[in-house]
Amino acid sequence: MFIETEGTPNPATLKFLPGRDVMGGRGTADFTGAAEAEGRSPLAARIFGVGDVARVFLGNDFVTVTKAEDADWQRLKPRVLGAIMEHYLAGLPVVEGVEEAVEDEDFDAADGEVVAQIKELLDTRVRPAVAGDGGDIVFRGFREGVVRLRMQGACSGCPSSRATLKHGVETMLRHYVPEVVRVEQVEA
Numbered sequence: 001m002f003i004e005t006e007g008t009p010n011p012a013t014l015k016f017l018p019g020r021d022v023m024g025g026r027g028t029a030d031f032t033g034a035a036e037a038e039g040r041s042p043l044a045a046r047i048f049g050v051g052d053v054a055r056v057f058l059g060n061d062f063v064t065v066t067k068a069e070d071a072d073w074q075r076l077k078p079r080v081l082g083a084i085m086e087h088y089l090a091g092l093p094v095v096e097g098v099e100e101a102v103e104d105e106d107f108d109a110a111d112g113e114v115v116a117q118i119k120e121l122l123d124t125r126v127r128p129a130v131a132g133d134g135g136d137i138v139f140r141g142f143r144e145g146v147v148r149l150r151m152q153g154a155c156s157g158c159p160s161s162r163a164t165l166k167h168g169v170e171t172m173l174r175h176y177v178p179e180v181v182r183v184e185q186v187e188a
Contacts, residue, residue: 001085005077008134012054013066013153014073015134018084022058022094028136029058029095030152042092043084050079057135057153058094064134064153106141106148114179115142121176122149126169137169145181147173 004017022043023029029044031037032055037044043063044056052071057064065080067073087094107115119139130137135153142148149165162185170183 001088003081003084005081006134008064010066010134012069013064013134014077014080016063016065016080016084017061018063018088020088021061022063023060025060026095028060028152030136031056031058039096041095043087043094046083046087047080050076050083052076053080055153059131059134059136059153062131062134105139106143108143111142111179114177115139117177118142118147118173118180121173122169125172140186142180145179147180147183148186149183150186 002019004019006015006017008015029041031041031044031048034045034048034053037048037056039045041056041058044058047053047056047063047065052068053065053076054068055064055066057066063084067076105115122137122139126137130151135151138150138152140148140150147170149169151165165183165185170180173180173183
């Protein structure tokens, strides 16, 4: 099994491409600690088990790993590669069950058409680019012209994520959806 790795705009995060489905068409999963992964994702739990891992994000065909602040990629990367390889060779599932946590979205029902336009633009123009960098972007709400989005994976905590939201996503949304005044990043 050959696993490719790619850097991301976030220096604390690497993207691992195992050459096979990770989440497939089942969305994404973001784990901010070992306790959160335990019992939900054998793959994420195994990666946290190598130590020095702060976050694991599971995408369609990639795994994004964020290292602990004082960890060194030169030492950590081979351990993460080994954990991913061992997981797939063992034939274990990536996630247990497929119960996806449905996050509440905050918007007025009267803005349903505008929200649908925003989500369509995010899904077709933004998410593919963000996934290319090892992350995801999730719609969280729309009130009084303000779009609230949550960054996941490599994009969570990335130094350039706020600039991406302001200069990229906000500019595009304001161009195509006149009701959008600004974009804000939310943590949960």
